[in-house]
Amino acid sequence: MDNSLAEKLTARSSGISLYGLAPPKRATPSDELKDIVAQQVARLQSLSIDGLIVYDIQDEATRISEPRPFPFLPTIDPTTYAHEHLGRLATPKIVYRCVNQDTPESFVEWLKDQEAKKSTPLSVLVGTPSQHARAGVSLTDAYALARQYAPRLLLGGISIAERHGKSANEHERILAKTEKGCRFFVTQAVYDVTSTKSLLSDYAVAVREKGAVPMPIILTFAPCGSMKTLSFMKWLGIAFPRWLENELRLADNPLSASLDLCEQIFVEIWDYARDKGIPVGVNVESVSIRKSEIEASVELLKRLHRRMGASANEI
Amino acid sequence: MDNSLAEKLTARSSGISLYGLAPPKRATPSDELKDIVAQQVARLQSLSIDGLIVYDIQDEATRISEPRPFPFLPTIDPTTYAHEHLGRLATPKIVYRCVNQDTPESFVEWLKDQEAKKSTPLSVLVGTPSQHARAGVSLTDAYALARQYAPRLLLGGISIAERHGKSANEHERILAKTEKGCRFFVTQAVYDVTSTKSLLSDYAVAVREKGAVPMPIILTFAPCGSMKTLSFMKWLGIAFPRWLENELRLADNPLSASLDLCEQIFVEIWDYARDKGIPVGVNVESVSIRKSEIEASVELLKRLHRRMGASANEI
Numbered sequence: 185m186d187n188s189l190a191e192k193l194t195a196r197s198s199g200i201s202l203y204g205l206a207p208p209k210r211a212t213p214s215d216e217l218k219d220i221v222a223q224q225v226a227r228l229q230s231l232s233i234d235g236l237i238v239y240d241i242q243d244e245a246t247r248i249s250e251p252r253p254f255p256f257l258p259t260i261d262p263t264t265y266a267h268e269h270l271g272r273l274a275t276p277k278i279v280y281r282c283v284n285q286d287t288p289e290s291f292v293e294w295l296k297d298q299e300a301k302k303s304t305p306l307s308v309l310v311g312t313p314s315q316h317a318r319a320g321v322s323l324t325d326a327y328a329l330a331r332q333y334a335p336r337l338l339l340g341g342i343s344i345a346e347r348h349g350k351s352a353n354e355h356e357r358i359l360a361k362t363e364k365g366c367r368f369f370v371t372q373a374v375y376d377v378t379s380t381k382s383l384l385s386d387y388a389v390a391v392r393e394k395g396a397v398p399m400p401i402i403l404t405f406a407p408c409g410s411m412k413t414l415s416f417m418k419w420l421g422i423a424f425p426r427w428l429e430n431e432l433r434l435a436d437n438p439l440s441a442s443l444d445l446c447e448q449i450f451v452e453i454w455d456y457a458r459d460k461g462i463p464v465g466v467n468v469e470s471v472s473i474r475k476s477e478i479e480a481s482v483e484l485l486k487r488l489h490r491r492m493g494a495s496a497n498e499i
Numbered sequence: 500m501d502n503s504l505a506e507k508l509t510a511r512s513s514g515i516s517l518y519g520l521a522p523p524k525r526a527t528p529s530d531e532l533k534d535i536v537a538q539q540v541a542r543l544q545s546l547s548i549d550g551l552i553v554y555d556i557q558d559e560a561t562r563i564s565e566p567r568p569f570p571f572l573p574t575i576d577p578t579t580y581a582h583e584h585l586g587r588l589a590t591p592k593i594v595y596r597c598v599n600q601d602t603p604e605s606f607v608e609w610l611k612d613q614e615a616k617k618s619t620p621l622s623v624l625v626g627t628p629s630q631h632a633r634a635g636v637s638l639t640d641a642y643a644l645a646r647q648y649a650p651r652l653l654l655g656g657i658s659i660a661e662r663h664g665k666s667a668n669e670h671e672r673i674l675a676k677t678e679k680g681c682r683f684f685v686t687q688a689v690y691d692v693t694s695t696k697s698l699l700s701d702y703a704v705a706v707r708e709k710g711a712v713p714m715p716i717i718l719t720f721a722p723c724g725s726m727k728t729l730s731f732m733k734w735l736g737i738a739f740p741r742w743l744e745n746e747l748r749l750a751d752n753p754l755s756a757s758l759d760l761c762e763q764i765f766v767e768i769w770d771y772a773r774d775k776g777i778p779v780g781v782n783v784e785s786v787s788i789r790k791s792e793i794e795a796s797v798e799l800l801k802r803l804h805r806r807m808g809a810s811a812n813e814i
Contacts, residue, residue, distance in 0.1 A: 352741060378693050382741035389745060426667060426697035427771075430704060456742075 200465030515780030
């Protein structure tokens with residue numbers, strides 16, 4: 185197999201490191217785009233990661249009535265960006281795809297393209313951002329089509345601990361998506377330890393009761409370097425405990441404070457997940473395009489990578 | 500001064516240790532009552548505590564529609580129990596008083612009795628359990644009467660972090676009660692780190708903004724040895740994060756697990772409060788009258804006492 189990420193995911197390994205990014209805006213002039221690609225390739229080549237996540241950014245206006253702190257601008261198609269623009273980057277790519285933008289025909293065509301790839305194709309299918317949004321292809325139908333047209337496609341699902349804090353059934357969604365073919369799960373950015381631990385706890389209990397095995401849970405972390413980034417992350421649905429928001433708000437250097445907090449949060453969840461026998465990995469991203477926050481995300485990835493390495497050596 | 504607890508509270512010391520108990524039921528036969536008192540005196544004399552809290556148990560049927568897991572039975576008046584039945588116990592006592600059970604006359608009479616005591620009288624005044632309950636004397640009036648008739652009375656207030664989790668203004672209640680004369684605050688049993696840290700965070704910020712000083716916050720801890728105790732604690736309004744409830748529910752020995760969890764929670768909050776400059780102490784109680792849970796509460800107090808001592812020596 186030419187894809188160690190797929191191997192690690194299939195083996196349900198702990199300690200997988202991913203980096204996540206969104207493709208540039210579709211309107212980016214081609215010279216500028218070339219520069220962005222060159223920078224990203226250089227940055228990503230310097231990282232010891234198992235894979236790269238390329239997001240599919242949707243306009244989530246149907247999910248939330250509050251205005252989006254940053255305007256929504258359509259991006260380059262993530263599959264195109266991952267496999268063409270970043271094609272020379274050898275790192276395996278996990279391509280997100282929002283299936284509500286698809287027709288059954290366009291989705292099947294995409295599946296066939298994935299199936300034809302040399303190395304194991306990896307993807308996370310994303311459903312509608314809210315119940316009020318139009319669904320081109322439903323997530324359930326998408327999973328069925330994937331089984332039929334792209335059996336080689338290694339599928340992941342998204343998992344939102346904040347939802348678990350409210351309805352306490354996110355672990356059941358993970359189990360249901362696993363039955364439909366998902367082999368790993370990626371969270372949104374974690375700043376709320378409690379809901380994440382509660383999700384992992386209920387998941388561990390449910391897996392044991394079913395006599396099943398837990399799938400790898402990839403925890404996303406993202407630096408937060410300004411109050412504008414904080415408000416955007418909150419808009420995205422990321423929960424910040426009040427005390428932690430105060431820490432960021434009052435820090436002399438919020439960016440540096442956020443890295444320390446993310447590291448603390450990670451260590452607490454990592455220890456807890458190991459105790460419960462759930463394989464955990466990380467995905468680091470910057471939700472902002474500010475250079476300082478992107479650089480901080482690279483620093484954060486290195487720190488979490490070290491933490492996982494140090495801990496793995498303890499076994 | 501003959502009362503080192505009053506001194507420590509007035510000096511806003513960290514590391515105060517209290518034990519909390521409710522008086523026996525009013526209907527307890529006198530022989531049995533004598534035995535209970537003898538046992539409690541023996542147990543409390545063996546503990547190195549700064550003080551004893553004697554609760555005033557109310558029927559809180561107006562606060563919550565769910566039936567009380569244990570029946571409400573009226574207890575011996577806490578002032579009588581503290582100063583007469585437990586009179587030979589030299590430990591300073593903090594007597595709770597639910598002022599909604601008072602008339603202005605009965606409350607003033609009680610205040611005059613407190614003022615006449617040799618050692619510094621200590622009390623926590625408790626208001627109505629809900630907005631729907633009848634208020635004999637309002638808490639605001641009670642504080643005003645206390646200033647007038649018992650200026651020596653060292654007053655504390657109750658503080659509920661779970662309320663802060665919802666309305667984010669519990670720190671303002673602390674500040675308002677401080678203006679009315681409260682010099683320390685006692686929480687309900689802490690199983691939810693996040694709301695407690697958030698309360699302390701907002702309190703620290705508000706105190707700094709006012710140029711004021713933080714009052715000691717006494718964190719209550721209580722073992723939870725059975726699902727019946729858990730349901731009673733939830734009925735009392737104590738929040739349990741979902742993962743922590745799972746830990747207790749699935750533990751081979753929930754009582755022992757609860758002690759470990761309480762100790763972890765305490766250490767996290769203790770470190771956080773020290774970082775924020777807020778003096779913190781502990782109050783340990785058993786909400787159940789089962790012997791094993793009472794013994795566990797004594798064990799827990801010793802553990803937390805050691806933690807505070809070890810940490811105090813590090814300064």
